Amino acid sequence: MHGWCGKILRVDLSSGRITGEALDPQVARDYIGGRGLGIYYLRREVDPACDAFGPRNKLIMAAGPLTGTAAPTGARYVVTTKSPLTGAITCSNSGGHFPAELKKSGHDAIIIEGVSARPVYLWIDGGRAELRPAEHLWGRTTHETDDALRSETHAKARTAVIGPAGEHRVLFAAIMNDRDRAAGRAGVGAVMGAKNLKAVAVRGQGEVPLADPAAFKAVNLKYREAFKAKTQDAPPALRTHGTAITVVGTQSHGVFPTRNFQQGTFEGWESIFGETLTRKYLVRAKPCFSCPIACGRVTRIPDGPYQGEGEGPEYETVYALGSDCGVDDLAALTKANYECNELGLDTISMGSTIACAMELYERGFLKESETGMPLRWGDGDALVRLTRMTARREGFGNLLAEGSLRLATRCGHPELAMVAKGLDFAGYDPRGEQGMGLAYATSPIGGSHMRGDPAYFELLGVPVAADPHTWEDKPPLVAKWQDLFCVIDAAGLCVFFSVRYLVEQDLMVKPVGITELLNAATGAGYTPEEVEQIGERIFNAERLYLLAAGFTRKDDRLPPRITRDPMPVGPARGMVCRLEEMLAPYYALRGWTAEGRPSEVKLKQLGLR
Amino acid sequence: MKVTVRTFAHLRDYAPAGQGAAEVILADGATVADLLAALRIPKTVEAVMLVNGRRADAATRLNSGDEATLFPPMEGG
Numbered sequence: 001m002h003g004w005c006g007k008i009l010r011v012d013l014s015s016g017r018i019t020g021e022a023l024d025p026q027v028a029r030d031y032i033g034g035r036g037l038g039i040y041y042l043r044r045e046v047d048p049a050c051d052a053f054g055p056r057n058k059l060i061m062a063a064g065p066l067t068g069t070a071a072p073t074g075a076r077y078v079v080t081t082k083s084p085l086t087g088a089i090t091c092s093n094s095g096g097h098f099p100a101e102l103k104k105s106g107h108d109a110i111i112i113e114g115v116s117a118r119p120v121y122l123w124i125d126g127g128r129a130e131l132r133p134a135e136h137l138w139g140r141t142t143h144e145t146d147d148a149l150r151s152e153t154h155a156k157a158r159t160a161v162i163g164p165a166g167e168h169r170v171l172f173a174a175i176m177n178d179r180d181r182a183a184g185r186a187g188v189g190a191v192m193g194a195k196n197l198k199a200v201a202v203r204g205q206g207e208v209p210l211a212d213p214a215a216f217k218a219v220n221l222k223y224r225e226a227f228k229a230k231t232q233d234a235p236p237a238l239r240t241h242g243t244a245i246t247v248v249g250t251q252s253h254g255v256f257p258t259r260n261f262q263q264g265t266f267e268g269w270e271s272i273f274g275e276t277l278t279r280k281y282l283v284r285a286k287p288c289f290s291c292p293i294a295c296g297r298v299t300r301i302p303d304g305p306y307q308g309e310g311e312g313p314e315y316e317t318v319y320a321l322g323s324d325c326g327v328d329d330l331a332a333l334t335k336a337n338y339e340c341n342e343l344g345l346d347t348i349s350m351g352s353t354i355a356c357a358m359e360l361y362e363r364g365f366l367k368e369s370e371t372g373m374p375l376r377w378g379d380g381d382a383l384v385r386l387t388r389m390t391a392r393r394e395g396f397g398n399l400l401a402e403g404s405l406r407l408a409t410r411c412g413h414p415e416l417a418m419v420a421k422g423l424d425f426a427g428y429d430p431r432g433e434q435g436m437g438l439a440y441a442t443s444p445i446g447g448s449h450m451r452g453d454p455a456y457f458e459l460l461g462v463p464v465a466a467d468p469h470t471w472e473d474k475p476p477l478v479a480k481w482q483d484l485f486c487v488i489d490a491a492g493l494c495v496f497f498s499v500r501y502l503v504e505q506d507l508m509v510k511p512v513g514i515t516e517l518l519n520a521a522t523g524a525g526y527t528p529e530e531v532e533q534i535g536e537r538i539f540n541a542e543r544l545y546l547l548a549a550g551f552t553r554k555d556d557r558l559p560p561r562i563t564r565d566p567m568p569v570g571p572a573r574g575m576v577c578r579l580e581e582m583l584a585p586y587y588a589l590r591g592w593t594a595e596g597r598p599s600e601v602k603l604k605q606l607g608l609r
Numbered sequence: 610m611k612v613t614v615r616t617f618a619h620l621r622d623y624a625p626a627g628q629g630a631a632e633v634i635l636a637d638g639a640t641v642a643d644l645l646a647a648l649r650i651p652k653t654v655e656a657v658m659l660v661n662g663r664r665a666d667a668a669t670r671l672n673s674g675d676e677a678t679l680f681p682p683m684e685g686g
Binding site for chain 2: 233234235236237238240241245246248249252253254274275293295460461462465467468469496497499500570571572
């Protein structure tokens with residue numbers, strides 16, 4: 001095979017047995033890879049009713065055919081598992097260099113099953129793989145673990161590891177690769193911890209085989225030149241300022257979530273947005289493998305109580321640990337971000353859970369006798385302390401480790417958790433951004449923005465602008481973008497480059513460039529329409545898993561704050577998210593029943609029966 | 610009439626005095642296109658345009674006291 005390595009590594013932690021198996025060429029063609037392979041194997045092998053922390057759950061780490069190639073942003077992999085946070089599927093996506101290294105070791109995916117009796121790590125050295133004891137790494141931070149692994153295996157090994165948060169089964173623990181990149185969402189790191197797997201270290205050999213190297217080179221060059229042409233006068237804002245520049249887009253539209261989504265404008269936004277980060281703390285921009293954009297941030301806080309060095313913050317972190325907690329101290333939230341990276345926590349759910357706790361406290365639903373400290377809006381010190389306590393489940397951290405919905409439910413106010421299906425929202429208030437509301441409510445993993453991100457066309461002008469306040473036009477756009485994101489995540493590409501250069505630049509985003517790259521790499525001879533249908537297949541397969549896990553139409557919903565309480569201030573003042581008006585037409589155009597189930601006709605059409 | 614304009618990222622290069630927020634005097638009945646011209650932003654430079662927090666385009670009419678926001682299209686957050 002080309003593009004694909006044609007090999008899956010299966011690791012049974014219970015028996016310690018490691019086997020290589022062939023990737024079925026038809027499955028590869030029908031699901032592409034990455035997120036597609038993730039749901040394919042999850043549906044086949046993991047009972048949706050199983051205990052997420054038990055031996056029957058599996059952790060599927062899958063790269064795409066473009067991962068590890070010279071394709072622009074061919075850097076990504078996807079971790080798929082049953083989530084302990086939501087009880088549904090989660091698939092979480094990360095870049096850096098680990099995924100490319102995995103491909104270069106000759107593997108498309110690793111399927112990790114069972115539970116090890118003792119802490120172990122997986123060492124993949126080209127075609128050889130072994131499990132090694134990891135007692136000496138247990139309890140160590142992600143950075144310490146990365147250092148130790150590279151000294152024990154190979155200096156050029158790339159790693160994906162859990163920190164103390166994953167070991168303590170914090171329900172939103174991340175898997176950190178290359179030290180500071182995160183497969184962050186919905187507890188993939190907690191599943192890894194429950195399996196007693198501390199890390200995966202990998203060293204590649206050789207390159208990813210290409211079906212038509214000359215054609216691949218030509219297509220690659222074409223899109224890299226397009227990027228150069230567009231950025232010749234000024235570098236992309238994401239390289240200059242990182243994703244935290246996106247605050248401009250959300251604040252100016254009045255959808256920058258503030259104090260647990262009580263409003264969409266934050267008075268302290270200029271203290272924490274990308275330009276301020278650049279001016280005060282940026283050391284350098286850091287690209288992932290094969291990326292021309294370089295949005296990653298290496299930062300340093302030179303002095304003061306939050307002195308430190310690390311990577312971040314990204315936009316989502318600036319929202320979650322910043323405005324959503326009322327924190328306008330960039331040093332404090334950056335320090336909390338460093339802690340999340342080193343302890344292995346999802347910054348979005350960490351911030352959102354603290355924001356929820358702060359609101360519960362401020363309203364008197366949570367007492368100081370339970371929290372052990374005052375939880376006031378804007379308290380940067382509390383942010384850093386609570387992050388540390390959560391990772392090891394110390395004191396009140398043990399409640400935070402269960403996530404915002406369980407915390408708010410325990411306090412008798414589940415409506416104060418800003419979640420869909422139990423997963424905390426990203427940094428966009430759907431009241432002033434209608435499409436995002438539909439995307440949160442229908443995302444197979446819950447409140448994620450990365451399952452068809454309408455912020456591109458609603459806020460950021462990419463590829464063209466659509467009105468964020470209208471809802472009648474959003475169902476077909478959201479469905480189209482959800483399917484597109486399945487394709488991007490399956491191919492092994494990053495959304496950031498793809499939506500601007502590898503799709504037709506209108507709202508229907510036909511994946512022309514992605515198809516060209518896939519064909520040159522794999523020789524599969526896809527048409528763009530076929531690739532679109534694969535996206536639809538993946539999305540529907542994830543939906544089927546969600547339904548099999550017991551979710552129904554009534555779970556496609558948002559908190560009453562979003563659908564009932566009008567936005568109090570700012571440009572979106574007076575608005576609520578018109579979710580109900582959008583859902584019925586959305587189901588209909590997806591070929592789903594009024595109950596949100598894919599119809600028999602649709603399933604047959606997609607080959608899912 | 611006077612409008613306030615805020616520019617971000619590399620569009621800041623076109624801001625009067627290089628500041629984030631600036632007041633610009635325009636003729637009555639001016640549009641966003643007139644504002645862009647007053648700031649000497651070339652037509653080839655892409656910008657997302659808002660007036661008072663609502664999406665606008667070059668043809669959008671401005672009123673005295675309006676607040677305009679200009680930033681480059683962004684690849685993501």
